[in-house]
Amino acid sequence: MSLNDDLTAVQRCLDELVRSVTRLEQRVGTDGLEIRRVRTDADHLRESLALLRETAPEERSRPEIIPVPDGPYNSALWLDVDDEGLGARDRHAP
Numbered sequence: 001m002s003l004n005d006d007l008t009a010v011q012r013c014l015d016e017l018v019r020s021v022t023r024l025e026q027r028v029g030t031d032g033l034e035i036r037r038v039r040t041d042a043d044h045l046r047e048s049l050a051l052l053r054e055t056a057p058e059e060r061s062r063p064e065i066i067p068v069p070d071g072p073y074n075s076a077l078w079l080d081v082d083d084e085g086l087g088a089r090d091r092h093a094p
Contacts, residue, residue: 007053014049018042 001009021035021042028035 002059003056004059007049007056010049014042014046018046 021039025035025039030036030039
């Protein structure tokens with residue numbers, strides 16, 4: 001799951017929380033300290049998520065995939081290269 005997907009999922013959960021708090025306020029009223037605290041906490045969570053979205057790093061796209069052929073390479077590419085660990089072609093190992 002990408003970061004954007006996670007942030008969107010959290011946003012949906014917070015939206016549902018706010019709807020639930022609104023329904024709860026309709027049942028118990030808005031005068032109590034407890035329900036005001038719950039409403040304030042829900043609002044703070046929404047603000048914090050908005051700040052997190054603003055500061056979240058942008059997602060990087062995947063690097064371009066470059067296919068590597070299965071066939072042998074052109075041997076002319078390697079004429080000026082020593083065989084690794086074996087020395088040059090015209091010399092012998094000690």
